Amino acid sequence: MVSTPKLNQQYWVARIQEALSQQNPLNLSFLCRHTKCLIFSLCLGLIFLISKVHEELLNPFMPCRAKTNVMFLKTHKTASSTILNIMFRFTERYNLTVALPADQLVHLGYPSTFLAHFVEEFQTIGQNYNIMCNHLRFNPSEVQKVMAANTFYFSILRNPIPLLESSYIYYKDIVPAFRISKDVNEYLASPTKYYHPADYKQNIYARNIMWFDFGYDNNAEDNKKYIQAVLKEIEQNFHLILIAEYFDESMILLKHTLCWDLDDVVYFKLNSRSQDTVQTLTPESEEQIKAWCSLDWKLYLHFNQSFWRRIEETIGLEELEKEVSRLRMRQKELMETCLLDQEAVGKDHVKNKALLPFQPGDANILGYNLKQDLDNRTLRTCQKMVMPELQYTSYLYAVQHPHKKRKQLGLPLLWTTFQGKKQPTAPN
Numbered sequence: 001m002v003s004t005p006k007l008n009q010q011y012w013v014a015r016i017q018e019a020l021s022q023q024n025p026l027n028l029s030f031l032c033r034h035t036k037c038l039i040f041s042l043c044l045g046l047i048f049l050i051s052k053v054h055e056e057l058l059n060p061f062m063p064c065r066a067k068t069n070v071m072f073l074k075t076h077k078t079a080s081s082t083i084l085n086i087m088f089r090f091t092e093r094y095n096l097t098v099a100l101p102a103d104q105l106v107h108l109g110y111p112s113t114f115l116a117h118f119v120e121e122f123q124t125i126g127q128n129y130n131i132m133c134n135h136l137r138f139n140p141s142e143v144q145k146v147m148a149a150n151t152f153y154f155s156i157l158r159n160p161i162p163l164l165e166s167s168y169i170y171y172k173d174i175v176p177a178f179r180i181s182k183d184v185n186e187y188l189a190s191p192t193k194y195y196h197p198a199d200y201k202q203n204i205y206a207r208n209i210m211w212f213d214f215g216y217d218n219n220a221e222d223n224k225k226y227i228q229a230v231l232k233e234i235e236q237n238f239h240l241i242l243i244a245e246y247f248d249e250s251m252i253l254l255k256h257t258l259c260w261d262l263d264d265v266v267y268f269k270l271n272s273r274s275q276d277t278v279q280t281l282t283p284e285s286e287e288q289i290k291a292w293c294s295l296d297w298k299l300y301l302h303f304n305q306s307f308w309r310r311i312e313e314t315i316g317l318e319e320l321e322k323e324v325s326r327l328r329m330r331q332k333e334l335m336e337t338c339l340l341d342q343e344a345v346g347k348d349h350v351k352n353k354a355l356l357p358f359q360p361g362d363a364n365i366l367g368y369n370l371k372q373d374l375d376n377r378t379l380r381t382c383q384k385m386v387m388p389e390l391q392y393t394s395y396l397y398a399v400q401h402p403h404k405k406r407k408q409l410g411l412p413l414l415w416t417t418f419q420g421k422k423q424p425t426a427p428n
């Protein structure tokens with residue numbers, strides 16, 4: 001298929017050369033005076049133009065234009081805060097407009113089903129937002145009111161087994177089913193003992209949370225026809241689904257699909273826990289998750305397969321491997337430039353409390369310390385790379401809606417000063 005336009009082009013060039021070589025100069029000048037010659041030249045130009053356009057569309061090595069209208073469905077405990085950070089840095093790089101939570105909200109109305117008016121200034125900005133990536137429960141018709149028709153939609157899934165363990169620790173204090181069980185294995189030994197239908201709204205993090213985030217009923221019966229219908233609908237609504245277990249591969253696929261460059265997808269891992277707050281699941285618990293969260297399990301299996309199909313159809317495994325190592329090299333380079341400790345540190349070791357991630361439940365969410373003496377430009381780049389979700393949301397809100405009351409996050413004064421400037425220069 002790729003060679004068709006080229007063949008056409010070669011064919012026509014050969015035919016024309018053949019035609020020209022059969023003319024002597026006299027005949028040629030006579031012909032050129034003829035109107036046929038004009039039509040002939042026009043056709044020739046047209047053929048070249050069409051083949052060029054075809055070539056650009058089909059040749060992956062031709063320069064392409066970066067997509068700037070992008071909606072990311074931020075699912076829970078799936079590495080989505082790292083992607084939100086990528087999206088916010090992209091927003092700033094291209095001076096884009098992001099659909100931020102209105103007023104004092106830090107999420108786009110979650111866990112309520114999304115409505116357009118959850119977005120700040122939707123009434124005036126209308127459908128002119130470029131980026132949307134804060135937590136929301138997906139509702140396509142309302143999201144489409146906010147995002148332009150040519151928006152690219154993507155999301156990320158994680159294996160429900162580690163996801164449930166992560167969710168248990170993170171939401172231990174707020175989810176009734178988690179609060180009343182001793183640990184994650186006890187919960188999974190008999191989930192229905194702790195998961196009471198009356199608390200289903202507060203218990204969303206305890207069962208099929210990804211299914212819920214995509215807008216579906218997380219307590220629905222596991223029925224083949226229903227699951228097939230949902231998977232089909234998700235495929236229609238989303239152009240790409242990434243997989244957290246293959247985060248770097250996902251970033252390369254994203255970069256290719258959106259025509260972004262390497263620095264647009266380079267990242268530091270955000271919102272991860274210290275190892276001592278990770279609970280070990282028994283083999284029985286792991287099996288139980290597949291049954292208890294069977295909707296998420298099937299969702300994950302389906303899109304894990306299509307993810308690898310997509311890689312094969314677009315980048316290919318060989319090129320993927322090369323690009324993943326380039327991404328890791330660039331990440332290492334930036335870590336050496338930015339980070340004091342070369343790695344994430346526990347909550348008690350984060351020196352600048354303004355850069356401390358939100359600390360819920362039993363989790364010790366890691367943060368970063370930046371090197372001292374960074375020049376202003378480097379400092380800004382490094383700060384943005386380690387900036388947690390709430391702080392970055394609040395910062396962009398202050399920049400984008402300067403006349404609105406700032407979001408009250410209860411962060412240290414230092415951070416408030418930091419927010420006030422368009423070009424932040426806060427000390428580490």
Ligand SMILES: Nc1ncnc2c1ncn2[C@@H]1O[C@H](COP(=O)(O)OS(=O)(=O)O)[C@@H](OP(=O)(O)O)[C@H]1O
Nearest residue numbers: 076077078079080081082166247269270271272273
């Ligand atoms: N790059 C990358 N690769 C793999 N895994 C990653 C990455 N970035 C974040 N994480 C892990 O994702 C978990 C946090 O997910 P979220 O940021 O989506 O959580 S939240 O819902 O926004 O609170 C959290 O998982 P747990 O550590 O198991 O809790 C992070 O460690």
